[in-house]
Amino acid sequence: MKSFIYNKALGGKSGTIGLAVLAVILLLVFPLAMDNFRLNLVGKYLSLAFVAIGLVLCWGYGGILSLGQGMFWGLGGYCLAAFLKLEAARNIAAEAGSDQINALTTVGLPDFMDWNQITELPWFWYPFKSLPLTLILVFLVPTVLAYIIGTAMFKRRVSGVYFAIITQALCWTMELLFVTRQGWTGGINGITDLRTLLGWDIQDPGNQRILYFVTSLLLLGCVVLGRLILGSKLGKLLVAMRDTEGRVRFSGYDVANFKTFIFCVAAAMSALGGAMYVLNVGFMSPKLVTIEPSIYMVIFCAVGGRMSLLGAVYGTLAVSFGRTYFSESFPDLWLFLMGGVFILVTMVFPLGLAGMVDRLTGLVASKASAATDAPGLETPVSEPVSPPPA
Amino acid sequence: MSLPTDFALAVENLTVSFDGFKAVDSVSLYVDPGELRVVIGPNGAGKTTLLDLICGKTRPSGGSIQFKNQELVGMAEQKIVRSGVGRKFQTPSVYPKLSVFENLEVSVPKGRGVWGALFFSCNQEVRQRILEIARDIFLEDELETEAELLSHGQKQWLEIGMLLIADPELILLDEPVAGMSVNERGQTAELLKRIAKGRSVVVIEHDMNFVRQIADRVTVMHQGKVLAEGSMDKVESDPKVIEVYLGH
Amino acid sequence: MHTTLAFLSIFEGYTGEEVRSIFVMQSFSGLSLFAVFLLMALGLAIIFGQMKVINMAHGEFLTIGAYTTVFMSDLVEKSVPSALPWYFPVAVVAAFFVAGAVGFVVEVGMIRFLYKRPLDTLLATFGLSMILQQVFRLIFGAREDSAVMPDWLMGSWALTEITEIPINGMFLLGTAIGVTGLVYLLMYRSRWGLRVRATVQNREMAGAVGINTKMTDRWTFALGCGIAGVAGAVFTTIGSVSPSAGQLYIVDTFLVVVFGGAGSLIGTIASAFAIAQSQSILEFFLDGVLAKVFILLTIVGILMIRPQGLVVSKIRR
Numbered sequence: 001m002k003s004f005i006y007n008k009a010l011g012g013k014s015g016t017i018g019l020a021v022l023a024v025i026l027l028l029v030f031p032l033a034m035d036n037f038r039l040n041l042v043g044k045y046l047s048l049a050f051v052a053i054g055l056v057l058c059w060g061y062g063g064i065l066s067l068g069q070g071m072f073w074g075l076g077g078y079c080l081a082a083f084l085k086l087e088a089a090r091n092i093a094a095e096a097g098s099d100q101i102n103a104l105t106t107v108g109l110p111d112f113m114d115w116n117q118i119t120e121l122p123w124f125w126y127p128f129k130s131l132p133l134t135l136i137l138v139f140l141v142p143t144v145l146a147y148i149i150g151t152a153m154f155k156r157r158v159s160g161v162y163f164a165i166i167t168q169a170l171c172w173t174m175e176l177l178f179v180t181r182q183g184w185t186g187g188i189n190g191i192t193d194l195r196t197l198l199g200w201d202i203q204d205p206g207n208q209r210i211l212y213f214v215t216s217l218l219l220l221g222c223v224v225l226g227r228l229i230l231g232s233k234l235g236k237l238l239v240a241m242r243d244t245e246g247r248v249r250f251s252g253y254d255v256a257n258f259k260t261f262i263f264c265v266a267a268a269m270s271a272l273g274g275a276m277y278v279l280n281v282g283f284m285s286p287k288l289v290t291i292e293p294s295i296y297m298v299i300f301c302a303v304g305g306r307m308s309l310l311g312a313v314y315g316t317l318a319v320s321f322g323r324t325y326f327s328e329s330f331p332d333l334w335l336f337l338m339g340g341v342f343i344l345v346t347m348v349f350p351l352g353l354a355g356m357v358d359r360l361t362g363l364v365a366s367k368a369s370a371a372t373d374a375p376g377l378e379t380p381v382s383e384p385v386s387p388p389p390a
Numbered sequence: 391m392s393l394p395t396d397f398a399l400a401v402e403n404l405t406v407s408f409d410g411f412k413a414v415d416s417v418s419l420y421v422d423p424g425e426l427r428v429v430i431g432p433n434g435a436g437k438t439t440l441l442d443l444i445c446g447k448t449r450p451s452g453g454s455i456q457f458k459n460q461e462l463v464g465m466a467e468q469k470i471v472r473s474g475v476g477r478k479f480q481t482p483s484v485y486p487k488l489s490v491f492e493n494l495e496v497s498v499p500k501g502r503g504v505w506g507a508l509f510f511s512c513n514q515e516v517r518q519r520i521l522e523i524a525r526d527i528f529l530e531d532e533l534e535t536e537a538e539l540l541s542h543g544q545k546q547w548l549e550i551g552m553l554l555i556a557d558p559e560l561i562l563l564d565e566p567v568a569g570m571s572v573n574e575r576g577q578t579a580e581l582l583k584r585i586a587k588g589r590s591v592v593v594i595e596h597d598m599n600f601v602r603q604i605a606d607r608v609t610v611m612h613q614g615k616v617l618a619e620g621s622m623d624k625v626e627s628d629p630k631v632i633e634v635y636l637g638h
Numbered sequence: 639m640h641t642t643l644a645f646l647s648i649f650e651g652y653t654g655e656e657v658r659s660i661f662v663m664q665s666f667s668g669l670s671l672f673a674v675f676l677l678m679a680l681g682l683a684i685i686f687g688q689m690k691v692i693n694m695a696h697g698e699f700l701t702i703g704a705y706t707t708v709f710m711s712d713l714v715e716k717s718v719p720s721a722l723p724w725y726f727p728v729a730v731v732a733a734f735f736v737a738g739a740v741g742f743v744v745e746v747g748m749i750r751f752l753y754k755r756p757l758d759t760l761l762a763t764f765g766l767s768m769i770l771q772q773v774f775r776l777i778f779g780a781r782e783d784s785a786v787m788p789d790w791l792m793g794s795w796a797l798t799e800i801t802e803i804p805i806n807g808m809f810l811l812g813t814a815i816g817v818t819g820l821v822y823l824l825m826y827r828s829r830w831g832l833r834v835r836a837t838v839q840n841r842e843m844a845g846a847v848g849i850n851t852k853m854t855d856r857w858t859f860a861l862g863c864g865i866a867g868v869a870g871a872v873f874t875t876i877g878s879v880s881p882s883a884g885q886l887y888i889v890d891t892f893l894v895v896v897f898g899g900a901g902s903l904i905g906t907i908a909s910a911f912a913i914a915q916s917q918s919i920l921e922f923f924l925d926g927v928l929a930k931v932f933i934l935l936t937i938v939g940i941l942m943i944r945p946q947g948l949v950v951s952k953i954r955r
Binding site: 065067152153156157158160161162164165166168169170172173176177179180291295298299302332335336338339340341342343345346347350 | 690760768925927937941
C-alpha cells in the first residue's frame, strides 16, 4: 500500500520531488514573500490552474482539445456565486430592517433581479439557498454538461479539430445566454458584491490568506488525483487511444466512454477552480467564461507543458504573472510579447516548460551517470517526452 | 434465418459496395473450429475489406456473418471483440508511446469498462500472463522498450501478442509477415501454428511459401468474389486461379 | 419566456403584404450576411478545409483587407478627390494582394513548421492574431474607422413601396459570387488547382510526380488569406473597421466551414447560405441573441448526426 501511494499517487522519486517543490513554493515561499494583495492575486491565478490540469489530462494524454473549458469553470463559479449572492441579499435585507426596505426591493432577492423587474426567485435558484446542495451542484452541473457533450460527440466519433470548434461554439452560446438573461444571471456584470460565506467574511485580508491555502491544497490534491488516473490502466489507455484509437476499439474497449470520462474529470476540476475563483475575488462574470479566456486556459497548459500536471500549474502562473506585469509596465507591447511567447512555445517547445526542464535534467543526469538504474517493471508513470502527433 | 452450424465462422452472401463499386460481392466462407484458413488474391480482391466486415469496421450492404452461431452484422466493434474475435491490421497497429509491457497490459481483457480500467490492478497473475505472451512472441527481452522503437517485424509480433492475451476464439490476421526477414517469417509460421491450436485463424497473405507452410485450406478471392477454395495443391492447379495470377 | 411565446405568434399584427416585405428585406439582409460569410469561409475552406491549418488569425486577414481599403480611401480623399467614386474596385484588388502577401510571409515564418500538428496551428495563430491586432491598434488607433463610400454604392433600390433593397448589399453579393466563381475556376479547372488538390490528397505522391509541394502550400495559404482580404474590403461597405473587427466573424466562419463539410466548395456555399439566412430571418422575430443561440445549437446538433458536415464523399477508409 505504501509503495502504491509512493509510485502511483506521488509519481515515484522524481514525481515526489516535483510535487514537494511545488508544495513548498505554494505553501511556504509565496505566503512568506508576498503581501496579502499579491497572494490573493496568486490565489486567483491558481484557480485557473485547475483548468490547465484538467487540460493536461484530456488534451495532453487523451488527445481531446476543448476550446470551451471556460464553460465548466464558469458554471462551477456561477453555482457558488449564486449561493453567495443569496446570502448577500439576505444580509442586506437584515441590515436594512423590515421597515426600511425600499418599496422596490423584494426581500432576499439578488439586486440584479430587482433591477430586471423579477419579483420572485426563479425555480432553478432555489437549490442555491443550501450550501450542501450548492457544493454538489458546483460539481454536478458542469460534469453533467460535459457528460452530455462528451457522449453525444464521442459516440458519433467527433474528434480533433471538429471537437475543438464545437466546444468553442458551445462556450460562445453559453456566454450569450448568460449575458442576455440578465434577470437570471446578472447579465454582463455577472454576480458581484459577494462578501460572506455562511457569515465568514471572504473579503477580509486574513481570511483571504486562508482561502489561498485552501486553493493551493485543493490544487495539489488535483495533481495527485491526476497522477492516480494517469498511473492506472485507464491512463495508459488514454495515451493508447490518442495515438492509435482503432487498435483500442479492436481490443474490446468502448473508446467513447473513456473519452467522456476524462472530459468529465477535466470539467469537474475546472468547476472546482471556478468556485475557488469566486471565493478569491468575490465575483463572477460572463467575460471570464467566454472564448478568449478558454483559449488562454489552453495556452496555460501549452506553455507549462501539455504532458505535465505540475507544468500546467507553473504555466498558468508564468503566463498570468507575465500578462499582469507586462500589461501594467508595457501596455503597448505586452500583446506582442504574449503573442510571441505563444508562437515560440508552440513552434520550438511543444512540451512547454516541463519539456525544457526534462531536457535539462536529462542532460545533467546523463552526464552524471550513464544509466544507473535500469527501469524495472515497477517503474512509475514517467511522463513521455515527445509530443503527441496532435 | 440460418440454422445452427458447427462452423466457427460462417459468412454468407456478404456484400458491400462503395459508391456502387462492389468491393466484396456475395462472398460465402465457412471456417471450422481449429482451422487455419488463408485468404489469398491479387491486390484489390477485397481481402482486407472482408476482414473489416467481419470485425465490424465496415458495415456490409447485405449478407450475414455468424460467429459461433451469433450474428455479428450490426454489432459494435468492441462487442464483436468481446465475443471472441481478434483482429490484426495490415500496417502494424500498436501504441507507439507505451512500452511493450504496457501494450500487452492494456490489451488484457479485464477492466474493459471505465471504472474497471481505473481500478485495474496489474497483479502477479496478470504479470505472469504478460511475460508468458511476451515469450511466445519473441519479445521477452524488449518488455521496457517503447513500441515505436521496435522493428517492423517486432511490431507485427507485438500486435499478435496483444490479440493473444485476450485469448480470442477467432483471430483475423492481415499480412502478418509483411516486412519480416526470412528468419522472422519462419518464427512467425511456427507461432501461427502454435496459436491455431484450439482456435480458428483467418490469415491474409501474399507470400506463397509462407502460405504453403501454414495453411489448412486456402480461399482465393478475385474482384470481390471467391474464385476457388480448397487445399493449397488443389488451388494452385486450378486453371481459373492460374489465369488470375498469370493471365492478362 | 416572453420570447418563446413570441416565436409562436410571430406573425400576429402584421398584414400579409408586410410579412412578405419583411421576408424579402430580411432575406436580402441575410444575403449580405451570406456574402460576408461566404467570402470569409472561402478563404478558410482553403486553409482549414484543404490544408488542415486552424487559422485563428483568419479574422485579422479580413481586418487587413478592411484597413487597406480605409487607407486607400483616405489617400484618395486627400490627394485625388476626383477619383473618389472609382477607387473602390482598385481597393478591393489591393486588399487581396496585401492580405495575400502577409499570408505568404506568415506561411514562410510559421505555418510551414506546423503542418503535421494541426491543433498546434491553433495556438500559434492565436498568438499571431494578438500580435496583428496590436499592430492595427498602433497604426490606426483603437477607434473605429470607415472608408468613404462612392455615392453609387450607397442608397437603395425600391422594389415596391415598402420593400427596399440596399445597393451596397447587392455589390457585396455580386463580389461574393464573383470571387466564388474565380475560386472554383482556379481550384477545379486549372493546372494549379489540380496541383493543390493533389498535394492535399497525397503529399508524397504529389512530390514524387514533380509537384513542388512546399511552394504549393505557400501559394495556397496566401490565396486563402488574400480572399479574406477581399472579404474585409467589401466589409467596409456595410460596417466600420476596428482592430478587433476580425474577431466578430471568426467563430461563425469556422462553423460555416465545418458545417459545410471541410474541403467542399458546394458545402461551404450551402452552409454559408443556410446559416446566414436562418440567422437573419430569425433575428427579426426573436431577439438577436436567441436567434444566434438557436442556430449554434442547431449546427452542433446537425454536426452530431453528420460529423463530417453537409457534403461528404463516401470512400473506403
